[in-house]
Amino acid sequence: MAMWRPPERIRHAASAGSWPTAGQAEASLLFSGIKVGSLSLASRTWVPAMVPWRATDEGEVTPAVLDWYRRFAEGRPAAIVVEATGIRDIPSGPLLRIGHDRYLPGLRELVRVVREASDGETRLLIQLIDFLAIRRRPDPATYFARYLIPTDAHRVRLGLEGADEATLRAALARLPEARLAEVLEARELEALRMGYRERVTDLHLPQVRELPQVLPGLFAAATTRAREAGFDGVELHYAHAYTMASFLSATNHREDGYGATLEGRARLPSEVFRAARQAVGEDYTLGCRFLAEECIPGGSGVDDACYFAVAFARLGFDFLSLSRGGKFDDALQPKVGEAAYPYTGPSGYECMPSYYSDAVGPFGRNLAAAATIRRAVREAGFTTPLIAGGGIHNFEQAEAVLASAQADLVALARQALADPDWFRKVRSGHGDAVRLCLYTNYCEALDQRHREVTCELWDREGLDQPGITRSADGKRRLVAPPWREP
Numbered sequence: 001m002a003m004w005r006p007p008e009r010i011r012h013a014a015s016a017g018s019w020p021t022a023g024q025a026e027a028s029l030l031f032s033g034i035k036v037g038s039l040s041l042a043s044r045t046w047v048p049a050m051v052p053w054r055a056t057d058e059g060e061v062t063p064a065v066l067d068w069y070r071r072f073a074e075g076r077p078a079a080i081v082v083e084a085t086g087i088r089d090i091p092s093g094p095l096l097r098i099g100h101d102r103y104l105p106g107l108r109e110l111v112r113v114v115r116e117a118s119d120g121e122t123r124l125l126i127q128l129i130d131f132l133a134i135r136r137r138p139d140p141a142t143y144f145a146r147y148l149i150p151t152d153a154h155r156v157r158l159g160l161e162g163a164d165e166a167t168l169r170a171a172l173a174r175l176p177e178a179r180l181a182e183v184l185e186a187r188e189l190e191a192l193r194m195g196y197r198e199r200v201t202d203l204h205l206p207q208v209r210e211l212p213q214v215l216p217g218l219f220a221a222a223t224t225r226a227r228e229a230g231f232d233g234v235e236l237h238y239a240h241a242y243t244m245a246s247f248l249s250a251t252n253h254r255e256d257g258y259g260a261t262l263e264g265r266a267r268l269p270s271e272v273f274r275a276a277r278q279a280v281g282e283d284y285t286l287g288c289r290f291l292a293e294e295c296i297p298g299g300s301g302v303d304d305a306c307y308f309a310v311a312f313a314r315l316g317f318d319f320l321s322l323s324r325g326g327k328f329d330d331a332l333q334p335k336v337g338e339a340a341y342p343y344t345g346p347s348g349y350e351c352m353p354s355y356y357s358d359a360v361g362p363f364g365r366n367l368a369a370a371a372t373i374r375r376a377v378r379e380a381g382f383t384t385p386l387i388a389g390g391g392i393h394n395f396e397q398a399e400a401v402l403a404s405a406q407a408d409l410v411a412l413a414r415q416a417l418a419d420p421d422w423f424r425k426v427r428s429g430h431g432d433a434v435r436l437c438l439y440t441n442y443c444e445a446l447d448q449r450h451r452e453v454t455c456e457l458w459d460r461e462g463l464d465q466p467g468i469t470r471s472a473d474g475k476r477r478l479v480a481p482p483w484r485e486p
């Protein structure tokens with residue numbers, strides 16, 4: 001599947017900048033401690049959620065999941081957020097799940113492994129996700145024969161009043177591409193071209209209409225399980241293309257009190273938080289990730305995000321982690337038989353920008369918005385820590401984010417994948433040993449195909465060494481090679 005990129009195609013490269021000595025690191029803002037809710041973090045470093053596709057088809061923790069998080073923990077970031085984890089007890093492919101107590105033993109083991117590998121230094125949170133139904137792009141013949149529900153409106157538009165269903169289906173299937181938009185409804189055309197996708201505004205669907213009744217309980221139960229498994233905190237996933245982000249979206253025109261106005265759009269995310277808070281109490285660290293900007297036409301901008309951030313701070317969220325874009329609305333058309341993916345269009349580029357870019361470039365695209373949102377929260381009188389990132393790979397950048405008050409913690413996703421020891425290396429004065437991310441999105445291309453995510457900078461290294469676990473295709477090692485401090 002292709003990914004959109006800016007037409008300017010200006011090439012940008014990560015740079016090492018100047019690395020600190022151990023003494024300079026010790027005195028830096030980045031390696032100074034901070035409280036996030038009831039958690040004391042040793043530094044302001046944060047590895048945000050990244051799905052590595054290592055769970056079983058039942059959503060269980062596997063040895064490969066343990067290896068993946070152990071490897072990050074060895075690098076000693078202050079906090080790791082475990083990948084988006086499904087809160088429902090329904091089949092979801094190889095997505096990690098927490099929708100039933102049977103997941104507890106595996107999740108407990110995951111917590112234990114991270115504690116052990118970081119000597120208890122790295123705090124472990126888990127991201128909780130809900131998402132709506134999406135289907136693969138159908139073969140047109142199948143679509144017209146089976147999925148489309150024929151209506152009299154179709155008959156009228158085709159001049160086939162009174163025609164039986166088989167005749168109508170056959171006529172629709174013969175329509176030239178150019179006439180489809182005249183005859184089909186917009187959603188039918190979308191189902192044909194992109195694959196059917198539910199929206200939070202589909203109030204005619206009982207399962208969508210009832211989301212406000214169902215989700216607070218599901219999120220609260222999953223949060224309780226996360227605490228029982230020993231996680232230090234929970235991040236409610238209110239970002240990107242998923243259910244809660246769709247409630248926050250400016251495109252949410254629900255007229256049942258859960259959309260249309262800023263207040264209405266924030267209502268379910270607020271009710272979910274309250275239910276989760278009530279389930280685990282005041283002393284459990286509970287935050288969310290949401291979008292500084294949706295980056296789609298008609299989507300939420302930074303003013304909306306300021307409103308949500310202040311509302312969430314007032315409600316008692318312990319942290320607010322900001323992301324950007326990543327929507328279905330502008331996703332590229334998938335191939336027949338594949339599902340649309342929210343990181344393929346312009347908003348997807350904003351979420352995980354790669355090295356071919358525009359004049360702004362891929363580094364720090366979310367920071368101006370983050371600074372505005374943080375200021376709004378502070379001006380409203382709240383001290384809630386904010387987390388921001390996107391393209392951060394060297395110490396000077398990270399330090400500048402904190403020094404200029406753009407955020408309180410710095411998130412590094414792909415750079416941490418490229419080199420999980422980034423944190424330990426920089427802290428100990430060995431920054432020159434850092435493997436810098438290339439921002440090619442090789443990892444993201446694997447993610448899109450639901451194949452085990454690895455990094456091109458290390459996945460062919462030492463493949464013949466004993467004890468190396470490999471991807472299903474046998475060609476790639478699954479975790480970065482070890483690093484020993486010289």
Ligand SMILES: Cc1cc2nc3c(=O)[nH]c(=O)nc-3n(C[C@H](O)[C@H](O)[C@H](O)COP(=O)(O)O)c2cc1C
Pocket residue numbers: 048049050051052083084127237239289323351352353389390391392411412413414415443444447453
């Ligand atoms: C392979 C991969 C999987 C990701 N999975 C998630 C996820 O589960 N939840 C989430 O909020 N963000 C996810 N992201 C987005 C990252 O957390 C991060 O916001 C994004 O990569 C930009 O940060 P970076 O430039 O430091 O990589 C993922 C990113 C990658 C590359």
Ligand code: SF4
Pocket residue numbers: 414415417418436437438439440441442443444454455456457
């Ligand atoms: S594959 Fe590695 S180098 Fe390429 S973008 Fe992903 S983390 Fe960076």
